[in-house]
Structures are given as C-alpha cells and as structure tokens.
Amino acid sequence: MREITKIILFGNDTCPPCRVAKAKMDKLGIKYEYQDVDDGKEAGEYGIQSIPFMIIKYSNTDVELVPPNEVFMKILDLSNVK
Numbered sequence: 001m002r003e004i005t006k007i008i009l010f011g012n013d014t015c016p017p018c019r020v021a022k023a024k025m026d027k028l029g030i031k032y033e034y035q036d037v038d039d040g041k042e043a044g045e046y047g048i049q050s051i052p053f054m055i056i057k058y059s060n061t062d063v064e065l066v067p068p069n070e071v072f073m074k075i076l077d078l079s080n081v082k
Helices: 016-028 068-081
Strands: 004-011 033-036 053-058 063-066
Touching: 004 016, 004 068, 016 068, 053 068, 063 068
Parallel strands: 004 033
Antiparallel strands: 004 053, 053 063
C-alpha cells in the first residue's frame, strides 16, 4: 500500500483560490508544504502554469499531479485519509 510522504501546494499570495486552499488544509489539519510559484524553482520542474496546484508524493516513488480544477476535491479526499 502506498503512503503519502509529502504534499506540496503551489500558489501565491495574490491568488484567492490559493488562500482558500491553504486555509482549508490548515483547518482540516492536513500537513503540507507551501511553495510560492514566484519563489520556488520546483514549480518550473513540473511545468506548473496554473494555480493552485498540488503535488502528492508517495512512499513507492509515485507522484500525483493535481491540477487547479481538482485541488478542492483532493483536499476533501485527503481529509478523509487521516
């Protein structure tokens, strides 16, 4: 079974949906790393062009890319995993 090892949420402070995504994850107690796309080099490595964008890394080295239109549904899914 694969376990989540890291969640990265990409966004920036001027993006209202990004602020909402951060607030929801904080409220639900989901552990994640936040990277501002203006500061982070990793956003370019994954070709991120729209935000909010989420990357989930798993113990078996799988990486799940979650595009902006799916971020809020994924947050709900993650809140049920705890």
